[in-house]
Amino acid sequence: MWSATARAETYEVYRGPRKVKEVLGSEHMVDVTRLRPATVYVFTVRARGADGRLGPPSRGVRARTPAAAADDHRAPTRPAAARGRAAGSRAAQLSWSASTDDRYVVSYDVHQGGTKIHSVGGGRTAAVVTGLRPGTSYSFTVRARDAAGNVSPASPAVRLTTPGTDDGRAMAPTSLRATGHREDGAYYVDLSWVPPRVDGEVTEYEIHLDGRRATSLVFGGSAPRDRATYSFYVGRAAGVTHRVRVRAMLPDGTWGGFSAERTVTTGAGK
Structure with a gap:
């Protein structure tokens, strides 16, 4: 994916x-x-x-790839206790009970109707599905897969409807902090935040300053999962108060909601 x-x-x-x-x-x-x-x-x-x-x-x-599983023709058991809820108008959080297998389960496939749309590792029993549309009814099922490619029967269907409006909070960065520092006669805003909890890595963010897009940030290599940080130039004038907020590009290619807005004043306390 x-x-x-x-x-x-x-x-x-x-x-x-x-x-x-x-x-x-x-x-x-x-x-x-x-x-x-x-x-x-x-x-x-x-x-x-x-x-x-x-x-x-x-x-x-x-x-x-796992080692060959010779003569394994037995599929994993059906995932049970499947449940889910809408997370804002563009995402859903799904969970289920673990399947069992005579060897081991290597993955769970999430299906929307008859189409596989997502997979997670065999040690996980939850997934976040993004890229949904507001005000739309969905039906999801989950199938377990073993190392030999045997696929379980589908879980009971999880049916849900996304709300018609989206405030973005479910897929927004949280715990945004904004401070400032002065360096070589210029002022910088220092940000830190907790990335949204989604399947996959969040590598790209958009930072808005005073109501307008100020810059984009793309993490190379391994993106931070617990807390992200970034610092950027805002000018040379002291005593200027700025408003700042952040949003993330989700793994499905759509933008999540904006974080809470924070204010920071250049040269404050100095």
């Missing part, structure tokens, strides 16, 4: 240097088959625009 890229016509999936899949720009997940057991692979994704140009590769994702 990967985040959406604006105006992508298609996505190309590569295993090392070799292209193995191509999907439409509306899809953000694909299954890659015919892999060898107990082998490490590196996958990347590239977006192709309407003009035919191929974008740069994504960050490489390493995956190790």
Whole structure:
């Protein structure tokens, strides 16, 4: 699964240097088959625009296939006690009871209707589904998958309706703190916040200053999960009060809601 890229016509999936899949720009997940057991692979994704140009590769994702499970034809048990709730108007939080298997469960697949839209590891029994539409009814089911590719029966359906309006709070950064410091005659705003709790990494943020977009922040490598920090220049005048807030680009390529707004005054207390 990967985040959406604006105006992508298609996505190309590569295993090392070799292209193995191509999907439409509306899809953000694909299954890659015919892999060898107990082998490490590196996958990347590239977006192709309407003009035919191929974008740069994504960050490489390493995956190790499990050892071969010989003569395993028994599927995991059906996930039970499935439940869920809307988290704002564009997301849902799902949970279920763990399945059992004669060997082990490697993943859980979340389906919307008859389409798989998300997967989580076999040690997890919850997922956050984003990219939903306000005021829309959804039906989700969960299936367990073992190392041999056997898939369980579907869990009981979880039916929910997203509310018609979205204040964004469920997918917004929280605990935003704003302070300032002076360096070489200039003033800077120092921010810290807790990233929204979603499946996958949140690597991109947008910072608004005094009601307008001031800058974007993209974390390379491993993005912070517990608390993110950032500092940026705001000018050389003391005694200026600024309003600041932050929002995150969610793993499905949509923007979450804004954090609570904070104020900071340049040179305050100095």
